[in-house]
Structure formats: structure tokens, C-alpha cells
Amino acid sequence: MNLTLKVWRQKNGQSAGHFDTYPARDVIEDMSFLEMLDVVNEDLIAAGKDPIAFDSDCREGICGMCSLVINGVPHGGHRGTATCQLHMRHFKDGETITIEPWRAEAFPIIKDVAVNRxxxxxxxxxxxxxxxxxxxxxxxxxxxxxxxxxxxxxxxxxxxxxxxxxxxxxxxxxxxxxxxxxxxxxxxxxxxxxxxxxxxxxxxxxxxxxxxxxxxxxxxxxxxxxxxxxxxxxxxxxxxxxxxxxxx
Amino acid sequence: MNIIAYLFKSSLGKKYIMAVTGCCLFLFVVGHMVGNLQVFLGPEAINRYGHFLQSNPELIWPARLGLLTMVALHIWSAARLSVENRAARPVAYQTYKPMGSSYASRTMLMGGLIIATFIIYHLLHFTFQVQAINFTGQNFVDFTDAEKRHDIFKMIVTGFRNPLVSGFYLLSMSLLCLHLSHGVSSMFQSIGWKNDTYRPIIDKGACLVAGVIFLGYSSIPVAILLGFGKDVVK
The missing domain is CATH 1.10.1060.10 (Alpha-helical ferredoxin)
Structure with a gap:
């Protein structure tokens, strides 16, 4: 499936951020959300652009590193599921997905959607x-x-x-x-x-x-x-x- | 930190103040409703009740001052916490879905502000009996019954026969119902009197109590608009 990503981009904690739109092509429904982002980042790197900075570590739902607000809900809104365990089968072909960082005064943005916890x-x-x-x-x-x-x-x-x-x-x-x-x-x-x-x-x-x-x-x-x-x-x-x- | 600092400076302390003052105000709301419902027993019952309260200033004034303190603390803690909560998220989400939260829980501040406006109007209307804002052209102060007591029954009937006044009252009571449906269960949470066993009972009980309060208060203007007590205003 093909998706459109609307991602928050911010150079660092001091600069102002904005949304950029990227296509996510040929997404396989068995991919996790983070794997989908990895593919998008590979395309960005190949095109000589700055990849999207996001946190992740274990990718099996136990470390607590992944942290994305997906379409207005942290971790995407599936009960008991962290972003790394969220699979692309929950999304529809052609959908636009908004990705934002945790927004809190106490969690300053490090870069893009990665925050300091x-x-x-x-x-x-x-x-x-x-x-x-x-x-x-x-x-x-x-x-x-x-x-x-x-x-x-x-x-x-x-x-x-x-x-x-x-x-x-x-x-x-x-x-x-x-x-x-x-x-x-x-x-x-x-x-x-x-x-x-x-x-x-x-x-x-x-x-x-x-x-x-x-x-x-x-x-x-x-x-x-x-x-x-x-x-x-x-x-x-x-x-x-x-x-x-x-x-x- | 000493106990005063824990109570007035910390976020949790302010939530205790909110919960305890909210509990006192809730008890007043229940008592006031029971008192008001005496209107359905006729002029004798409600006028006697009013006369009893008015003729015992040593009882009514401490109660009034106590309530005023509760209202002031309730509003103060709400204002302080709201300012802190705004500051906790300086940049808003572009897309924000309030998952798992009730409408009532997200509108406590706005609902509370409208209820506060209503309370001011309600006091000017029936307590201070300001003629200009009752929209009936009559002065409620002049209403006296056969025993020379203040005729509260006639005042209530006259006041609520105005559809605008009754409409604002009903709107405020529905907001109060919404406010209490969340507030009554939250005060148990804030003072820590909740666990997984009691939680469903408290949450459902709060909605039930809020509904009863709405019905109790609303029944009076609705009955009057439908013709209850129209004989006394002729």
C-alpha cells in the first residue's frame, strides 16, 4: 500500500519546527510502524535528505523508547500496543498519517520526533x-x-x-x-x-x-x-x- | 516542606483542596435541592422553611461564609491548576484525539465558569432580589403571605414563569449535572478513596447522583412553566 506521511521536523530544541510531507510507497501490511519509517528514511538518505529522527530500541514493546503521536494518539491508539508493535495492517491504502512528537514542556524536543525524557x-x-x-x-x-x-x-x-x-x-x-x-x-x-x-x-x-x-x-x-x-x-x-x- | 506547603504549593495538594471543597459544595447542592423541593408541598411549607432560615442569622451566616470560602478555594485551585496545566504543554498538537476521556472530564473549567456565572445571577435573583434582573416588573421584596412572612412560594412561581429565566436555569442545571458526573467520582480519586473494586461503583454512582440532582432541580421550573402554582400570581 501507499501512504502519505505528515511528519513534524525540527532541527533541534532551539529552532522552530514544521510539518513536512513524505510519500511512503510499497508499504507491506506486516511491517511495524517503525519498519515503515526505516524504509522511508532509506529513501530520504538515498535522495540526499536528512532522515527522520525517531527513538526506538528493543522493538518488541518492552523498552519504552518508541514515542510517536500517530494521528493524534500516542502509540497510535490500539489497546496495549506500543508504536513498535503497531502494524501497518491497521492503516488503509492512500491514507495520510500525521506523526508528531510527545508534546510537553518537561519533554524538550531533541530532533524531529525524538524527545528528551x-x-x-x-x-x-x-x-x-x-x-x-x-x-x-x-x-x-x-x-x-x-x-x-x-x-x-x-x-x-x-x-x-x-x-x-x-x-x-x-x-x-x-x-x-x-x-x-x-x-x-x-x-x-x-x-x-x-x-x-x-x-x-x-x-x-x-x-x-x-x-x-x-x-x-x-x-x-x-x-x-x-x-x-x-x-x-x-x-x-x-x-x-x-x-x-x-x-x- | 510542611503540611501547608504540601497542600497549597504542590499539584496534588491543590487537587485535595479542589476535592474537599467540591465535596462540601456537593453536599450543599443536595441540601439546597431537598429544601427547594418543599415548594411542591405548597406555600405553607416553603414559606415556613424560608422564615426559619431567615430568622436564625446565627445559623445562616456562618453557613453562608463557609460556603463562600469553599467556592473561593474551589475557584482558586481550579485557576492555579489550569494555569500550570496550560504551561505544561506550550506547543499544542496539530491533531489531538482525546482517547478514553469523557466529554464531562474535558469541560470542567468551562462548565464551572458558566455555573459560577449562574450562581451570581441566582443570588441576585432570589437572595438579593434585585428587581431589575428578574424581568417580571415586580419587586420580590414586597411579596408577603398572610402571616407576614416573606412569600417565597409566590417569588419562585413568579420568577420561573419567565421562560428566559427558567431556560437559563435549566441550562445551568444540565451543566451542573455534567460537572458533577465527573466531579463526584473524581473527588474520591483525588483524595485516594478509590481502587479497582470501588471504581466502577463510584463512577456509575456519580452519574446517577448527577442525574438525580438535575431532575430534582429542573422539576421546579418545568412544573411552574407547565402551570404549577399559577393561582398565586393572579
């Missing part, structure tokens, strides 16, 4: 860890954890930190990311001792980075490639509130 790393540095003395490997199952709790923590830990929640939110809020990262530790006994301090520190850093606040629209949950539940945000609100009240 270091703000997430700084939020993790603020409290996304547990403080333990290093030493010998602890015995497995030394701390009993119920299956239900372990599963719930794992659901939160499924977050790959891609930032689609921020990109989809009308307020560019990072609450779903922060909620997942706080909950994956706060739900477990290992994370329990620091749970309030963690919630307070990570939310404080989130505000500092310039993300918006949560209006509970649920867009983040709808586009999340790992289907992280909005209920984790309620848990974050609870842990933060109790932490603030207890003066942690």
Missing part, C-alpha cells in the same frame, strides 16, 4: 528506589508476600516509562507514570518503610519538572501500552496525603 529519570532518582545495605544475596521467600500483592505490584512495575501518559493527557501530567513507579515499591514490604517519603519526594520532583496535574480524564490509561490502571493514581494520592499529614 530525562525528567522521568530525575523523578526516579528522587524516590524510585529502596534503601538497603548491600551484602550477601538474601534468601528467596525470606519475606512472605501474598500472590495478590505480588501481582498488583507487578501490574504497576509493567510501566516501561515511555511517557505516552504525558503525551495523551490534556494537561501533560505524569501522574500515571509516577503512580506506577511509586506503587510498584509501596505495595511490597521492601518498599513499605519509605513509602510516604517516596510519594512526597517523587511528586515534588514531578511538579518541579513542569508536568501538569491529574484531571482524571483517563486518557493516560487508554493509551498506555502496558495498560497501567488509573487506580494506582488514587493510591499515590492516598500515600501522598497520609505522608503529608504525618509530616514525613
Amino acid at each position: 530525562a525528567a522521568f529519570d530525575r523523578i526516579m532518582q528522587a524516590g524510585g528506589f529502596i534503601s538497603v545495605n548491600t551484602g550477601g544475596t538474601p534468601d528467596g521467600n525470606a519475606i512472605p508476600i501474598s500472590k495478590a500483592v505480588a501481582d498488583k505490584s507487578m501490574d504497576a512495575a509493567a510501566c516501561i516509562g515511555c511517557g505516552a501518559c504525558v503525551a495523551a493527557c490534556k494537561n501533560a501530567s505524569a501522574m500515571l507514570f509516577v503512580a506506577a513507579k511509586v506503587s510498584q515499591l509501596n505495595l511490597l514490604p521492601q518498599g513499605e518503610p519509605e513509602k510516604h517519603r517516596r510519594a512526597l519526594a517523587m511528586v515534588t520532583q514531578m511538579d518541579k519538572e513542569g508536568f501538569g496535574s491529574c484531571t482524571v480524564t483517563g486518557s493516560c490509561e487508554a493509551v498506555c501500552p502496558k495498560e497501567i490502571s488509573l487506580s494506582f493514581i488514587a493510591k499515590l494520592n492516598r500515600d501522598y496525603g497520609i505522608g503529608a499529614l504525618l509530616g514525613k
Whole structure:
């Protein structure tokens, strides 16, 4: 099939960006979206033009590097699917596809549709860890954890930190990311001792980075490639509130 | 940071303020509706209720000042958060599909502003009884019943027999319904009283409650436009 791509091009973080239109010819429906872009880039390089800069790494939906807003929806809008797992069979021959970067003050554009998500790393540095003395490997199952709790923590830990929640939110809020990262530790006994301090520190850093606040629209949950539940945000609100009240 | 800073400076703190003040205002909306519905019991019930409130300034004034504080904090947190949220996305998307979000959740600010305008009009109309804005040519202050009490029943009937006034009221009530359908469930989320078990009950319950509030309030102008109480205005 043949497609038309309308892609955001921006030289760097300082310059102004614009949309350019490129044809994508002979696209095979079994290609992933990124493979389609690879083919377009090969054509651009062959024609002596600057290829489209976009992020990708594992291309199997687990690393969280790919980050495209496709036709107005981060990752293209197929439930539980990251851009790298989005296949061209979802598009129709002759269609025009608009490709934009994650748009948020906290995610400055590096080039074209690649953005800098270091703000997430700084939020993790603020409290996304547990403080333990290093030493010998602890015995497995030394701390009993119920299956239900372990599963719930794992659901939160499924977050790959891609930032689609921020990109989809009308307020560019990072609450779903922060909620997942706080909950994956706060739900477990290992994370329990620091749970309030963690919630307070990570939310404080989130505000500092310039993300918006949560209006509970649920867009983040709808586009999340790992289907992280909005209920984790309620848990974050609870842990933060109790932490603030207890003066942690 | 101390608790005041956590509450007034952080984004989450402002959401708590929004939720708690919203909860108080929601409870007022329920109480006010129950009070208003006494109009269907006839002039005696509603005039006695009005007289009870008016003759106890030590009860009504703290309640009024409390409500005013709640409204002020609710609007202040909404304004602050809106400014921050705008700043969080300085460059808008060319194409943006609001996937997974309800219409109500995306129109909280606009809906809220229209409701605030309505509240100002409503207070001037029935509380301060400004003659110029009731569009009936009559002064509501002069309405008294046989027992020399303020005739609230006659005031409500006269006021709502104007289709424009009733129309604005109905529009505002539908916006309030939309606002509450999202707001009531969101306040549970914002203060952290929600999990996967309660979430569907709270979300559906909020829509149901918002619908009941719309029906309760709207029934009064609709009944009056259909002829309820027309004998008292003759």
C-alpha cells in the first residue's frame, strides 16, 4: 500500500519546527510502524535528505523508547500496543498519517520526533528506589508476600516509562507514570518503610519538572501500552496525603 | 516542606483542596435541592422553611461564609491548576484525539465558569432580589403571605414563569449535572478513596447522583412553566 506521511521536523530544541510531507510507497501490511519509517528514511538518505529522527530500541514493546503521536494518539491508539508493535495492517491504502512528537514542556524536543525524557529519570532518582545495605544475596521467600500483592505490584512495575501518559493527557501530567513507579515499591514490604517519603519526594520532583496535574480524564490509561490502571493514581494520592499529614 | 506547603504549593495538594471543597459544595447542592423541593408541598411549607432560615442569622451566616470560602478555594485551585496545566504543554498538537476521556472530564473549567456565572445571577435573583434582573416588573421584596412572612412560594412561581429565566436555569442545571458526573467520582480519586473494586461503583454512582440532582432541580421550573402554582400570581 501507499501512504502519505505528515511528519513534524525540527532541527533541534532551539529552532522552530514544521510539518513536512513524505510519500511512503510499497508499504507491506506486516511491517511495524517503525519498519515503515526505516524504509522511508532509506529513501530520504538515498535522495540526499536528512532522515527522520525517531527513538526506538528493543522493538518488541518492552523498552519504552518508541514515542510517536500517530494521528493524534500516542502509540497510535490500539489497546496495549506500543508504536513498535503497531502494524501497518491497521492503516488503509492512500491514507495520510500525521506523526508528531510527545508534546510537553518537561519533554524538550531533541530532533524531529525524538524527545528528551530525562525528567522521568530525575523523578526516579528522587524516590524510585529502596534503601538497603548491600551484602550477601538474601534468601528467596525470606519475606512472605501474598500472590495478590505480588501481582498488583507487578501490574504497576509493567510501566516501561515511555511517557505516552504525558503525551495523551490534556494537561501533560505524569501522574500515571509516577503512580506506577511509586506503587510498584509501596505495595511490597521492601518498599513499605519509605513509602510516604517516596510519594512526597517523587511528586515534588514531578511538579518541579513542569508536568501538569491529574484531571482524571483517563486518557493516560487508554493509551498506555502496558495498560497501567488509573487506580494506582488514587493510591499515590492516598500515600501522598497520609505522608503529608504525618509530616514525613 | 510542611503540611501547608504540601497542600497549597504542590499539584496534588491543590487537587485535595479542589476535592474537599467540591465535596462540601456537593453536599450543599443536595441540601439546597431537598429544601427547594418543599415548594411542591405548597406555600405553607416553603414559606415556613424560608422564615426559619431567615430568622436564625446565627445559623445562616456562618453557613453562608463557609460556603463562600469553599467556592473561593474551589475557584482558586481550579485557576492555579489550569494555569500550570496550560504551561505544561506550550506547543499544542496539530491533531489531538482525546482517547478514553469523557466529554464531562474535558469541560470542567468551562462548565464551572458558566455555573459560577449562574450562581451570581441566582443570588441576585432570589437572595438579593434585585428587581431589575428578574424581568417580571415586580419587586420580590414586597411579596408577603398572610402571616407576614416573606412569600417565597409566590417569588419562585413568579420568577420561573419567565421562560428566559427558567431556560437559563435549566441550562445551568444540565451543566451542573455534567460537572458533577465527573466531579463526584473524581473527588474520591483525588483524595485516594478509590481502587479497582470501588471504581466502577463510584463512577456509575456519580452519574446517577448527577442525574438525580438535575431532575430534582429542573422539576421546579418545568412544573411552574407547565402551570404549577399559577393561582398565586393572579
